[in-house]
Amino acid sequence: MTDEAPPTRWVVLLIKLPSDPSRHRVAVWRELSKAGALSVGQGVWAAPDVPVFAAGIARALELSDRAGGEVVSLHASGVTAADSYRFQAMFTSAREDEWTEFVADSGKYELELDKEISNAKFTLAELEEEEQSLDRLRRWHRDITARDVFGSPSAPEAERRLQRCTARFADYTERVFSALHVPDGSVGDVL
Numbered sequence: 730m731t732d733e734a735p736p737t738r739w740v741v742l743l744i745k746l747p748s749d750p751s752r753h754r755v756a757v758w759r760e761l762s763k764a765g766a767l768s769v770g771q772g773v774w775a776a777p778d779v780p781v782f783a784a785g786i787a788r789a790l791e792l793s794d795r796a797g798g799e800v801v802s803l804h805a806s807g808v809t810a811a812d813s814y815r816f817q818a819m820f821t822s823a824r825e826d827e828w829t830e831f832v833a834d835s836g837k838y839e840l841e842l843d844k845e846i847s848n849a850k851f852t853l854a855e856l857e858e859e860e861q862s863l864d865r866l867r868r869w870h871r872d873i874t875a876r877d878v879f880g881s882p883s884a885p886e887a888e889r890r891l892q893r894c895t896a897r898f899a900d901y902t903e904r905v906f907s908a909l910h911v912p913d914g915s916v917g918d919v920l
Contacts, residue, residue, distance in 0.1 A: 741804075742774045742790075744800050753795075757798070781878065835866060842859065870891050
């Protein structure tokens with residue numbers, strides 16, 4: 730008996746779409762990218778055979794069919810354990826790229842809060858805008874987390890950055906409400 734995990738089973742898509750109009754290729758590419766599938770080569774995509782990828786793959790197959798394309802769907806695993814690990818490493822590398830971009834955008838969000846604080850821009854309109862930006866980061870984090878089935882090394886740092894952004898937004902919220910509260914008990918200008 731061995732302690733090795735069984736090799737990951739993959740869904741591999743071989744997609745051939747008409748060259749014109751290009752919007753069909755772009756739509757399928759966007760759907761598979763959004764789902765977290767790995768582009769292996771020209772018209773070849775792969776994703777771990779787990780439920781989180783099923784809906785995105787199904788939408789891509791539907792888009793391909795509507796475009797008059799041809800798709801062959803296969804289940805695959807590596808011939809050797811090394812093949813499986815190499816494929817898993819490629820997939821994890823793609824998630825690492827996503828986490829790197831997420832962490833960078835988290836930093837931009839914090840810089841934006843710093844700017845609003847230094848400019849004393851404490852309005853409800855700005856608060857709503859910053860809340861929407863934080864909600865976008867939360868959705869993005871949730872989506873990457875769902876796709877990160879092998880546990881990328883940068884995921885914990887991304888989680889810490891999201892928590893920090895959330896704490897920074899709570900601080901900004903307090904500043905906005907403090908600025909809007911006038912000492913005589915009335916509310917100041919909210920816009």
